[in-house]
Amino acid sequence: MKTRIVLCGAIITSGIATAVPASAATFSARETHSGLRVNRPDGTTVGRLATNGWFRRPGAPDLVYREGGVPIAGIWESAPDAAVVRSGTTEKAPIIGRIVPSWNDGELSLTIEPAGGVPVRTTVFERVPGGGAALDRDTSTRFALEGTYRATLHATGGADAGWLSVDVDPEGATRFSGDLPPAIPPALAAAAAAAVEDEVDFIYGNVIDVAPFRR
Structure with missing residues (x-):
């Protein structure tokens, strides 16, 4: 998660409207300068995800x-193939789960692996409404990057397990919403959002129509 963008998030109950017509959201996120905040349905803060300092x-x-x-x-992001989430801030703390990214022709998908639970895998993040274009590392302009993308979650065997969407505004507040399985705790959900935001940062860092000092 780069310093240009810090996430803000919320765990919410069903019935909250989202930008994507879908089943009721159980997770939402919104970018702010102060970290990823986890909120109650009334908007009060429950928790926060933020970088662990420079040193x-x-x-x-x-x-x-x-x-x-x-x-x-x-959350340890240094592993080349996964982010590891532990129930503490030492490497000896029990693992809550892992976020494993993968790419197909530059298009991101995630596997969310709650410890002791059933892993779920997202599809690629396709633009909505209308589908078609996906969140893609070959995206070359800010205009092409902006928009809402949605991925479907599938459990083992292919059954639908929910959805996760991201509303990309490179110079504003990137937002997330989703219907996530109950086995995915807030910290693991936040780590999944952070992985998608890292991907948005990577793509935005390579567009050709924004000067480097503005990124």
């Missing part, structure tokens, strides 16, 4: 999820 001791997590200012979970 970290060896083995410290890259991101920390806090509730009431108390560290609850750490």
Whole structure:
């Protein structure tokens, strides 16, 4: 998660409207300068995901999820093939789950692996409404990047398990919403959003119609 963008998120109950017509959202996120905030349905803050500072001791997590200012979970993004979420800020803390990204012709999908639960895998993130274009590393302009993208979650065997969408505004507030399985706890959901935001950052960092100093 680059310093240009820091996420803001919310875990919400069903019945909250989203930009994507779908089943009721259980997760939403909105970008702010102060970290990913996890909220109650009334909008009050439950927790926050933010970077773990510039100078970290060896083995410290890259991101920390806090509730009431108390560290609850750490996210290690340094692994080449996964982000590991633990129920604490040391490498000895129990694993909550993993976020495993993969790409097909530059198009991102995620596998969300809750510890002790059934993994779910997203499709690629396709633009909505209308489908077609996907969140793609070959995107070359800011205009082409902007918009709402949605991925469907599939459980083992292919059954639908929910959805996750991202509304990309490279110079504003990138937002997320989704209907995630109950087995995915807030810290793991936040890590999934952070993985998608990292992808948006990567694509935005390579567009040709925005000067480098404005990114």
